[in-house]
Every structure is written in structure tokens, then in C-alpha cells.
Amino acid sequence: MTGRLFLTHIIVLFVSLLSAQENEPFLTPEEIRYRDSIAALNMDARTLKESQQAYNTGLSFFDKKQYSEAIKSFQDAVKIRPDFIMAWYNLGIAQYANKMYKDAYKSFSAIIEKENNIKALFKRAEVSLAMNDLEKAVEDYTEILFSQPDNYKPYYEMGGIRFRQGNYKDALESFNKSILLKDDYAQAYNDRGSTRLMNNDVKGAIADYEKAISINPRLAYVYNNLGSAKKKNKDLNGAIEAYSKGISTDPDYFIAYNNRGTIHLEKGDYKKAIDDFSSCIRINDKYEIAYNNRGIAYQKLKEYDKAIKDFDMALQINQKYATAFLNRGNTKELLFDENGACKDWSAAGKLGEKTAVKFYQAECE
Known part of the structure; x- marks a missing residue:
């Protein structure tokens, strides 16, 4: 009995050993490396497929403007494949669209840390502009120029930044360089024209606008802009003609209606001015400037009640609109409402309207 049990154990052990040898045959080092490389390829293929699926899902959400869902899908893609550049890029785009600027900055930075990516540098600069970090944007545009010194776009963007900062000298220099590299860039001529206008180079501004x-x-x-320069x-x-061409180019361009109306107002053609201001308001009924201007036109026509209503509307939209307080005060004075006039002049003066301060001191103290 004991002998049988012993033999049985031996047989089972022998079978087990045979089985092990069949499943894991003896491999040479070269064969092991080949086997491992095949396993790695299979793993890479699976990873590639999963990350691509997550990426495609993100694109689908983004197309539907479901930015939060798109962000999550792109995050899944880069978590699976940290070197998936397009997933990082579109993650930044989705975060930017969702106004998650700090996160977008980090996403574009993740790309830039991996490679010299011009598109990511442009987008990171755009994010910096959205966060009002103008100098960081300049750093990225400068970095682009190290790699692409003949790229006109960074010079153009830096010109816009210097314009925003009120540094018209450097803005002009940047726009000049952009135009030198791309002499058919209409936007650069337009913006250089605006820079020249700020420098009181009116003729130069007009020439640039006409070139654009x-x-x-x-x-x-x-x-x-050409209309404003001609004014x-x-x-x-000439200003009326330019504004009219702007309107014919874009019939919904409400600012051009307002600006043309100011020319009619200046020329004393008050009814035409009212027509233009009314057209502006029909397109954008939240544009307080047009209500204020139409109020002035009504006041000139001695239609004081209509003028007061327009000033009221302007102030309803913008309660800190000093000019509307001033003009309503002037109109109330014409209606012999001295208390009302003084209150409006006082309010305008507190908001920094110097003319209102003079009126208040002369008539109300």
C-alpha cells in the first residue's frame, strides 16, 4: 500500500513536470527577446486603439459643443498615451473653448515640453492673451520667431499687443515687419492704419485703410475705420461714403450706422441722424451709445420728451454712462426742471464728466 502511494506521487509529479515543459519550452535569449517584442507590439496596438477611441469620442463631443465631455475624453486619451500630441492639442482647444484658460495653458505647455510645436506656441500665446498676460504671449511669439524668422504672424500679433498697451511706436514697428514679410496682409494694413491714427498721422492712416x-x-x-479717419x-x-460702403458690405454692422449718424448729426441733418441711430438700435438694442446719440438729435429738434426717453434707456443699459447723465441734465434744464438737471449733472460729475462739474458749479451751488 505504501509502495503504491509512493509510485502514484512520482507519476503525478512527472506528469506535472512534463506539462510545465510543454507550456514554457526552453528559449534562447534571442527567442525571449522576440517573444517580448511581440507582446509589446500587442500591448502598443491595444493602447493605440483605446487612446484613439477616446480621442475620437472627444472630437465628437467637441463638434456638439459639449466641451466638458470632450475634455474628459481627451484627458482619457492622454492618460493612456502621454505622447499623444493631437490629443493634448485638442484638450487645450476644448479647455480654451470652456474658458478653462489655466488648464489650457498647461495642456499646450505639455506639448511644447515634448517638442518644438509652432501651433501649440501660437495657441498658448492666445491663451495668455485671454488671461491678459500680454508679456507671456510676447515670449511665445518671440520663441516662434527663433524657429521661423520669416513668419509674419508673430510680428502682427505682437503689434496688436503693443497697441493694446498704448505703445504705438513698437506697435508700428511690429506691423511694419509683418507687412514686409507679407505685403498682401489686409489686417496688418488696417491695424497699422489704426496705430498711425493714434499717432495723429491721419494721412498715413487713410493710405493704410485704403490699401487694406x-x-x-x-x-x-x-x-x-476709414470713415473715422476721414472724419x-x-x-x-468722404466719411459718410466710407461708412455707407461698410454698411453695404455688412448690413448688420450696427457701429457703422451709429458712426454715420454722428456725421449727419454734425452736419445738422438731424432726421437722417435719427434714421441711422434707429437702424443701429434695431440691430443691437443694447448699444447705449446709439440711444444717447439719438437723444441728442431729438433734443436738437426740440423733441425733449423723446430725448429724455432715449437718455433714460441709455442709462438703463449702462448706469455709469456719464455722458448720458450730462445730456439728460441739459435736456431737463431746457424743460425748466432745475432740480432734475442738477441731480444729473451731479451724477455725471461723480463719474468724471468735467463739463457736468462746471454746469453744476455754475447753476446748482
């Missing part, structure tokens, strides 16, 4: 229009006659805002140059008829 010759390159691209479909830019309504350039006609508007500053005392060419009122």
Missing part, C-alpha cells in the same frame, strides 16, 4: 480695402474689399470694419481729417462727405 484694395487687398480685401469685403472687410466692413476697415471701411468703418478726423474733416472730410465729412
Whole structure:
């Protein structure tokens, strides 16, 4: 009995050993490396497929403007494959669209740390602008120029930043460089024109706006800017013509209606001015400036009640609109409402309107 049990154990052990040898045969080092490489390839293929699925899902959510869901899917993609550049890029785009600027900055930075990626540098600069960190944006545009010194776009963007900062000298220099690299860039001519206008180079501004229009006659805002430059140059008829072309280019361009209305107002053509201000308000009924301007036109026509209503509307939209307080005060004075006039002048003065302060001191103290 004991002998049988012993033999049985031996047999079972022998079978077990045979089985082990069949499942894990003796491999040479070269064969082991080959086996491991195949396993790695299978793993890479599986990882690639999973990350691509997450990425595609993110794109689908993004197309539907479901940005939070898109962000989660892109995050899943980069978690699976940390070197998935397009997933990082679209993650940053989705975060930017969702106004998650700090997160977007980090996503574009993750790309830049991995490679010299010009698109990511441009986007990170755009994020910095959204966060009003202008100098960080300049750093990224400068970095782009190290790699691509003939790229006109960084110079253009830096010109815009210097314009925002009120540094018109450097803005002009940047726009000049952008135009030198791309002499058919309408936007650069437009923005250089605006810079020249701020430097009181009215003729230079007009020349730049006209050049921009010759390159691209479909830019309504350039006609508007040309109109403003011609107004500053005392060419009122030329200004009306420019604003009118802006309106014909874009019939919903409410600012051009308002600006053309101011020319009619200046020329004393109050009914035409009212028509333009009313057109502006029909397009954008939250544009307080048009209500204020139409109120002035009604006041000039001695339609004081209508004027008061427009000033009221302007102040309802913007309670800190000093000019509307001033104009309503002036109109109330014409209606012999001295207390009302003094209250409005006082309010305007507290908001920094110097003319209102003078009126208050002269009439109310």
C-alpha cells in the first residue's frame, strides 16, 4: 500500500513536470527577446486603439459643443498615451473653448515640453492673451520667431499687443515687419492704419485703410475705420461714403450706422441722424451709445420728451454712462426742471464728466 502511494506521487509529479515543459519550452535569449517584442507590439496596438477611441469620442463631443465631455475624453486619451500630441492639442482647444484658460495653458505647455510645436506656441500665446498676460504671449511669439524668422504672424500679433498697451511706436514697428514679410496682409494694413491714427498721422492712416480695402474689399470694419479717419481729417462727405460702403458690405454692422449718424448729426441733418441711430438700435438694442446719440438729435429738434426717453434707456443699459447723465441734465434744464438737471449733472460729475462739474458749479451751488 505504501509502495503504491509512493509510485502514484512520482507519476503525478512527472506528469506535472512534463506539462510545465510543454507550456514554457526552453528559449534562447534571442527567442525571449522576440517573444517580448511581440507582446509589446500587442500591448502598443491595444493602447493605440483605446487612446484613439477616446480621442475620437472627444472630437465628437467637441463638434456638439459639449466641451466638458470632450475634455474628459481627451484627458482619457492622454492618460493612456502621454505622447499623444493631437490629443493634448485638442484638450487645450476644448479647455480654451470652456474658458478653462489655466488648464489650457498647461495642456499646450505639455506639448511644447515634448517638442518644438509652432501651433501649440501660437495657441498658448492666445491663451495668455485671454488671461491678459500680454508679456507671456510676447515670449511665445518671440520663441516662434527663433524657429521661423520669416513668419509674419508673430510680428502682427505682437503689434496688436503693443497697441493694446498704448505703445504705438513698437506697435508700428511690429506691423511694419509683418507687412514686409507679407505685403498682401489686409489686417496688418488696417491695424497699422489704426496705430498711425493714434499717432495723429491721419494721412498715413487713410493710405493704410485704403490699401487694406484694395487687398480685401469685403472687410466692413476697415471701411468703418476709414470713415473715422476721414472724419478726423474733416472730410465729412468722404466719411459718410466710407461708412455707407461698410454698411453695404455688412448690413448688420450696427457701429457703422451709429458712426454715420454722428456725421449727419454734425452736419445738422438731424432726421437722417435719427434714421441711422434707429437702424443701429434695431440691430443691437443694447448699444447705449446709439440711444444717447439719438437723444441728442431729438433734443436738437426740440423733441425733449423723446430725448429724455432715449437718455433714460441709455442709462438703463449702462448706469455709469456719464455722458448720458450730462445730456439728460441739459435736456431737463431746457424743460425748466432745475432740480432734475442738477441731480444729473451731479451724477455725471461723480463719474468724471468735467463739463457736468462746471454746469453744476455754475447753476446748482
